[in-house]
Structures are given as C-alpha cells and as structure tokens.
Amino acid sequence: xxxxxxxxxxxxxxxxxxxxxxxxxxxxxxxxxxxxxxxxxxxxxxxxxxxxxxxxxxxxxxxxxxxxxxxxxxxxxxxxxxxxxxxxxxxxxxxxxxxxxxxxxxxxxxxxxxxxxxxxxxxxxxxxxxxxxxxxxxxxxxxxxxxxxxxxxxxxxxxxxxxxxxxxxxxxxxxxxxxxxxxxxxxxxxxxxxxxxxxxxxxxxxxxxxxxxxxxxxxxxxxxxxxxxxxxxxxxxxxxxxxxxxxxxxxxxxxxxxxxxxxxxxxxxxxxxxxxxxxxxxxxxxxxxxxxxxxxxxxxxxxxxxxxxxxxxxxxxxxxxxxxxxxxxxxxxxxxxxxxxxxxx
Amino acid sequence: xxxxxxxxxxxxxxxxxxxxxxxxxxxxxxxxxxxxxxxxxxxxxxxxxxxxxxxxxxxxxxxxxxxxxxxxxxxxxxxxxxxxxxxxxxxxxxxxxxxxxxxxxxxxxxxxxxxxxxxxxxxxxxxxxxxxxxxxxxxxxxxxxxxxxxxxxxxxxxxxxxxxxxxxxxxxxxxxxxxxxxxxxxxxxxxxxxxxxxxxxxxxxxxxxxxxxxxxxxxxxxxxxxxxxxxxxxxxxxxxxxxxxxxxxxxxxxxxxxxxxxxxxxxxxxxxxxxxxxxxxxxxxxxxxxxxxxxxxxxxxxxxxxxxxxxxxxxxxxxxxxxxxxxxxxxxxxxxxxxxxxxxx
Numbered sequence: 001x002x003x004x005x006x007x008x009x010x011x012x013x014x015x016x017x018x019x020x021x022x023x024x025x026x027x028x029x030x031x032x033x034x035x036x037x038x039x040x041x042x043x044x045x046x047x048x049x050x051x052x053x054x055x056x057x058x059x060x061x062x063x064x065x066x067x068x069x070x071x072x073x074x075x076x077x078x079x080x081x082x083x084x085x086x087x088x089x090x091x092x093x094x095x096x097x098x099x100x101x102x103x104x105x106x107x108x109x110x111x112x113x114x115x116x117x118x119x120x121x122x123x124x125x126x127x128x129x130x131x132x133x134x135x136x137x138x139x140x141x142x143x144x145x146x147x148x149x150x151x152x153x154x155x156x157x158x159x160x161x162x163x164x165x166x167x168x169x170x171x172x173x174x175x176x177x178x179x180x181x182x183x184x185x186x187x188x189x190x191x192x193x194x195x196x197x198x199x200x201x202x203x204x205x206x207x208x209x210x211x212x213x214x215x216x217x218x219x220x221x222x223x224x225x226x227x228x229x230x231x232x233x234x235x236x237x238x239x240x241x242x243x244x245x246x247x248x249x250x251x252x253x254x255x256x257x258x259x260x261x262x263x264x265x266x267x268x269x270x271x272x273x274x275x276x277x278x279x280x281x282x283x284x285x286x287x288x289x290x291x292x293x294x295x296x297x298x299x300x301x302x303x304x305x306x307x308x309x310x311x312x313x314x315x316x317x318x319x320x321x322x323x324x325x326x327x328x329x330x331x332x333x334x335x336x337x338x339x340x341x342x343x344x345x
Numbered sequence: 346x347x348x349x350x351x352x353x354x355x356x357x358x359x360x361x362x363x364x365x366x367x368x369x370x371x372x373x374x375x376x377x378x379x380x381x382x383x384x385x386x387x388x389x390x391x392x393x394x395x396x397x398x399x400x401x402x403x404x405x406x407x408x409x410x411x412x413x414x415x416x417x418x419x420x421x422x423x424x425x426x427x428x429x430x431x432x433x434x435x436x437x438x439x440x441x442x443x444x445x446x447x448x449x450x451x452x453x454x455x456x457x458x459x460x461x462x463x464x465x466x467x468x469x470x471x472x473x474x475x476x477x478x479x480x481x482x483x484x485x486x487x488x489x490x491x492x493x494x495x496x497x498x499x500x501x502x503x504x505x506x507x508x509x510x511x512x513x514x515x516x517x518x519x520x521x522x523x524x525x526x527x528x529x530x531x532x533x534x535x536x537x538x539x540x541x542x543x544x545x546x547x548x549x550x551x552x553x554x555x556x557x558x559x560x561x562x563x564x565x566x567x568x569x570x571x572x573x574x575x576x577x578x579x580x581x582x583x584x585x586x587x588x589x590x591x592x593x594x595x596x597x598x599x600x601x602x603x604x605x606x607x608x609x610x611x612x613x614x615x616x617x618x619x620x621x622x623x624x625x626x627x628x629x630x631x632x633x634x635x636x637x638x639x640x641x642x643x644x645x646x647x648x649x650x651x652x653x654x655x656x657x658x659x660x661x662x663x664x665x666x667x668x669x670x671x672x673x674x675x676x677x678x679x680x681x682x683x684x685x686x687x688x689x690x
Binding site for chain 1: 412618
C-alpha cells in the first residue's frame, strides 16, 4: 500500500509538473507570438494584425508581394510627442543665440529679439511668419555636414520640459512595435513628415531603425560647391523643394518612393491626403490615426471628441468624421495603448 | 597476368575518372566564385573585386557597415546603350503623333511639324530648345498612372534600330553582374540618371532588379487632385524640381538618399560631380567610368583617346585627364568586357 501511495504521488507530481511546463511553454509562446505587446486587445490592434495576416497570405486575393510592401508614418504626434511644441522648433529656438552671434545685427530685429529675451509667453505669441523667419535662419545657409553635426550635438543635451528626458526617448513604444512588426513582415517603413528631412535623417536610424533614405520630409534645395582646399560640399539653400504636408505628402511619396503605400499612419489634417491616397489603392489597405486623448500619460488635444483645441497638432472633427466615413481606424492612446513610453515602469 | 592487366586498367580508369571529376569540380567552383564572368581579367575587374573585399573585411580599416553600403549608377551609356539617341528621347519622339492628335493646332508648329514629317535628317538638326519643347509636351500634363501605362506599352513594341531588339535588352551584361555582385554584398544600388525618374522607374525593377524607390532622376513636380468620381490622382506638372545632371546628381543623391555613396559609376561629364563627391568621402571608394571604344560590338565615341566626337554621350579629354589624376578607373568596353549583351552568343 505504501509503495502504491508513493507511486501515486509520483504520478500526480509528474502530471502537475507536465501541466506547469505546458502552461509556461504556452505563455512563452503567446508572448513570442504577440508582436504588439504594448497594445491592449481591441479594434485598433486587431486591424493591424489582420491587415498583416491578409497581405502576407498567398492564398488571399489581398496578398501583396514583398517588394510592394510600403508603409508610411507621419512623425510628430504619430511616432513621438509633439507637445508642447514640435521638437524641431525647439531646436531652431535653441539655435537662435548662435545665429545672432554670427550675425550680431539680428539681436535688435524681431522675431530674434523676442527669442533672445527668453520670455516664453512672448515667444508663444510669435506668428507663423515669425517662426518661418527663425526656421530659415536656423535651418539654411550652412553646410549640410555642419548642420548634421549641430543636430546630433543638440540631441545629446536637449531635454523635454515635462519628462526631463532626451527628445528621442519620447517615441511611442506601441508605434515602435508596429514599425518592427511591419519590418519583420517585409515592409519598407518610411517616415513621411512635415518636419525637415535633413533634421529627421540625423537620428531616424538610431531611434526608429529607419535609414535616412527612408525619410521623406520637407526639403530645401542644396547647392554643390568647393572649399578653399578644393574639397566639394553641399550648402543648405533657403529654397523649398518640397513642403511635405497635406497634398505635399502624396507628392513627396511619389517623388521619393514612387509607389503607393499599403499602410499609412498619421494624427492630424496634414496627414489626410496621405491616408486618402493610400486608401484609394486596390486590395487591402490600412489607414490609422492616433488620437491624443490621454492627458494623464501624455497630452489630450482635439478639438475632435470635445478635446482641447491647441495650436500644435490638431485632430479636427472633420478629420474624425472622414475617418469614420472611410473606415480609417482611430487609435485611442488612452484605451488602445497599454504602455506609451519605453521608460515607463 | 591477364587478371593483373585488368586490375591495372581498372586502377588507371579510376585515377583518370577521379582527375576528371576533380577538375570539373574545380572549374564549377571557379565559375561559382567568379562574380563577374563577363569581365576579362584586368585592372578594371580587379578594382571592383578588391574594393568589395576591402569594405567587407571587418579587420580592414576600410570596412563599411552594411547600412552605409550605397552604390550609384548613371544609366544612359553606363548601364545600357545611349546611341544613336537616348531611349527616352526615342519614346518622346514616338509620342508626338498622339500629342498632336490631342492638340491638333500643334501639327503646324515647330518642332512638332518636323517630327511628324518623319524626316530623320531634319530631326537630327533639332536644337536643344526644340527637344525641350518635345520633352515638355510628351512628359508632362498627363496623369502619373497614364504616363506609366504609356511607357510600359511603348517598351513592348519599340525596337532599337541596330539590333532590332527591345531597348530593355540593350543593357550591358558586365554591369548587370556588378549590380548583382554589389547587391549580394549588402549594397543598396541606385540608378542616378539625367533621364526622367518617372520613366526609368517603370522598368528598373524588371530590367536591373532596382526598385523604383532606388531610382533618382530628373524629376518634375506633380499635383494632387481629384477626378469626377472623387478618386485622387497625381498629374505631371511642367515644373522641374531636380535636374539630375552634373552638380544636380550630387544634390539629387542628398535629396533622395541622404548618404554619400561608396561606389559610383558613370560615363560622361554629367557624372563628374557624382564621382568627385563619392571620392571625397573617407576610406575606400570606387569610382569608375565606362569608355565606349568598341565600334564593332557597340559604339565608339569620345572625343577622349581620339575617338569620334558625337552629340549623344561624350567622354571628354578633360574627364579622362581628371580620371587619371584622381585614380578613377576607366572601363574599356573593348578590352575589359568579354561579352557586352546577354543576347550575344
């Protein structure tokens, strides 16, 4: 009897052990299989996964050959934080003292005078025209190599006012997962941004895993010339070649990629045409818009859904209405994202 | 004795068999290992192979990480035949009747009148300004989708006057081998052409294995608009954004790629700046120029080396002098290429 009891115990023990092992294996498998662990289960996550499954399935009429798998992502407000102000504008404002040092006559000229005063309230009242003057003075006129070095250096020390972290840490973890997931499934992922192409290309590879040649942005002309040593260089000219916003995003995609995307992600009216053009293609297409509705973990702004209307980044009611009409999927940061930043615990 | 003889014969037979097998295996191995079988042994082939070995070798200071491996190729005269006239100009001339049909008033206007006459001698005398008028009329004003369909259709029936073959068969086999060899070693290969970006992108993937997003060419603006059905489309506008020749090639590389190439291939003064810019980078760089010195198998034109001076594609003496000074490798079609076209026996 005692022997039989021991045997029974051993059998039970083995059975439990097997169950535990199987459960652990299943959990591990599930974790491996979930390409979007920072997303809550819901229609947004489901839309991404089912789109990828569809276009990867050779037996599905929506199958897309690898070379045609192009996905485009707006940057500000879609891949990283755009509040309280676009990161590139922060860079430009920080560059003003150096510009004035090189051209002292600007110190008494607006809008440079206001920026030098450091008065945030006055700076927030600067007009679009003022900002354009600052952008032109801080983004053009120098060598391409010098500009790239300056941007790189700035990112090393600049800190976001709210989280006190490098701006490059303010990327959305769920979107980084989407970039990786699409990349793993044969997509070439592109940033298509209203921001400056030369600016974003400095950090795109390190931050997003997106090489410079897959960054389409607002782009100025450059001019080829020679230094005193006879070495050739490129200078950034104050002439806009591509204003990569609204219809300009589609024109930029045609210029730089030459193919219609199968997936497009944005967050504001400047992305509308990109999503519309993507959706006008045949077969399965994925169009998504990030809605900033999480004041606690990030920011909340609309004015869609009665969210506050802000100057920087908007999600208009008209855009939301169009999204509903056309089947574009709205991502609620509050409900769809389990975690927003990699640095969160 | 007879048995011994038989044995000896068997041994000899086996030895010969082994030798033959080993020799065949060695030959097969050599063939597998030669990535450039259409190149004769010589300094040009050697330059390509030793460049690739150097930048692939992690223990070499000239090692280049995969993501930075960019190689750029001019098209006309470098990847395919450009005589007696650039293929795209042939397309434009062939399109004139359709353009005149849509706008009958052009039939009596020069240069369209001359083109319609079919008089080759008169057509060869057309000025650069005349050609530009023809290019503008045949390359702009239509939908991007319509243009792509027209180009595709034209290539199906158009034949080169000398070989009576589709233009897309007039690619240089040795250069296709270089594209493949560099691609197999982690390079992103780009076409950087003075020709139209939208034109070349139609066939680049099929003909060169180069996807449309890796074609940089002269590019016009496009305009986003809507059809009567509300569907969005792009129209080709008569506004040049990028004249991808001379310094424009470097500016185009910066705009579309954003990295300095490690290897650049050309054949005429329009490629000079691209090679100069490539060579101005640090580490090992490969700059090569195709010299058309084979009147029998292809064409012979200079005027460098006393070759005939022609209107289409030139290799000036100044370019040859600069190549020698800077260590750019000149490829002699006559001496360096064992075979020029895939269709040759």
